[in-house]
Amino acid sequence: MRITIIGLGLIGGSIAKDLRKSGFGSEFIGVEANEEHAKQALKIGLVDRIETLEVGVKNTDLVIIAIPVNKVLEVLPKVLDLIDSGTTVTDMGSAKKYLVNSVATHKRRKNFVPAHPMSGTENSGPNAALEGLFKGKITILCDQEDSGPQHVALIEKMFQNLGMDIAYMTSDEQDHSTAFVSHLPHAAAYALANAVQAKEDRNIIFDLASGGFRSTVRLAKSSASMWHPIFQQNRQYVVESLNVYIKHLIEFRDCMRDEDDNKMLALIENANNIRGILDGENPHFVKNEEKLTKLYTKKS
Incomplete structure (x- = not known):
């Protein structure tokens, strides 16, 4: 299977590592706007070759979009315009409702399976890619009834290969839930980092900083280019979580x-x-072990 990955940072690069190791793909094509990142990805073998968007998404079986959510808004419609009729497209973004609504009427909407793997680190770039980053974690598939069953099945199989369990939610449920367990911790970490840096004698404080402080504020090192658009797109639910x-x-x-x-x-x-x-x-969530893919359904 030929796989095209758009965005070769932590998420895209880690997916490439694990899918290659499991034999899920036979050829890996990269699309990367950052020339330095493209060179690094080739050097460390994340992908077999780098192509432009137009070339990279043609004659491929699977397109994985792993770029900041504001860039996904620009790139996804172009990808859906360019792909062959049988190509499956998925994205790895942390905010979903705004994106899904933007392509709701696209003629290739059924080729698209919105996904959010709940895993990551505060690091970025191809060299941050890790084997096993997703193993044992949960991924969310959104609005699966709006995607073609063959496309959903391929994305389920992909996440199985990554060692992940799968939860099914609407885009709205996904955004609401992740506002509390993902977006709020990042917002709190940014605020804590700013609070400590605002202290007049902050250098002394940093000299005293121990493991507890470092682990709490770790998320504040996360990329602004990634998290600023997440907060923008999920503003309503992040504000709700911050109020709580x-x-x-x-x-x-x-x-x-x-x-x-x-x-x-x-x-x-x-x-x-x-x-x-x-x-x-x-x-x-109640796990249904009878399914090949571990499914999660909400308790009534």
């Missing part, structure tokens, strides 16, 4: 200010429950 977060910050601040130590202890102990949730003791 600010409410809980204020509650924590007030009990400290008012010396309400019992309440402060209760808030900390309640927060500790996240350990069990993250360890899967109380999942919100």
